[in-house]
């Protein structure tokens with residue numbers, strides 16, 4: 547099993563790691579700070595630094611392992627074949643993410659939680675990249691750009707703390723106020739569920755990476771509001 551450092555330490559930029567496997571699909575490490583594409587959030591890019599200083603450029607990170615134990619595949623960028631061939635199981639490397647790109651993911655991802663708190667409807671699609679965040683709401687009412695931008699700016703300026711909380715099914719049952727702000731219902735029957743809490747604003751199950759306080763998101767603009775189908779309104783956020 548791979549140690550997923552990004553879960554508890556989203557601000558960690560690098561870690562020492564050992565190569566577990568190298569295949570055509572990608573490189574598996576025993577631990578990593580690279581977030582694998584999932585939950586709408588793009589996978590991380592970065593480098594694996596070898597003992598002799600050579601660097602393998604990583605273009606993307608995805609989940610692997612199929613039905614077996616979950617692994618994380620670090621997918622090399624184009625023209626890295628010769629470097630990848632020099633990697634062997636057991637080798638030590640430093641795994642270092644492209645922090646600027648990841649931080650943009652974290653800021654935009656946290657912004658989508660704010661949007662969920664502002665628009666009281668279920669979502670049915672989500673995509674978070676370094677350039678934009680796209681969120682699809684299951685709703686028929688029109689949305690107003692000015693209102694969304696004003697409310698987003700308010701929640702960013704109010705500097706709400708962001709934290710991960712764990713709750714059991716019993717705790718969720720016993721504390722209905724915990725579920726009140728939830729925009730996505732937590733999965734049940736797994737024993738405990740990982741929730742992302744934006745203090746006083748939003749609470750929902752989420753496994754992505756987020757900033758520690760909403761002020762870190764910075765200025766946002768609503769780049770697009772689209773009627774994607776009769777029952778779907780799409781909102782695209784970009785940095786302001």
Ligand SMILES: [Zn+2]
Pocket residue numbers: 655656659742752753754755756
């Ligand atoms: Zn999230």
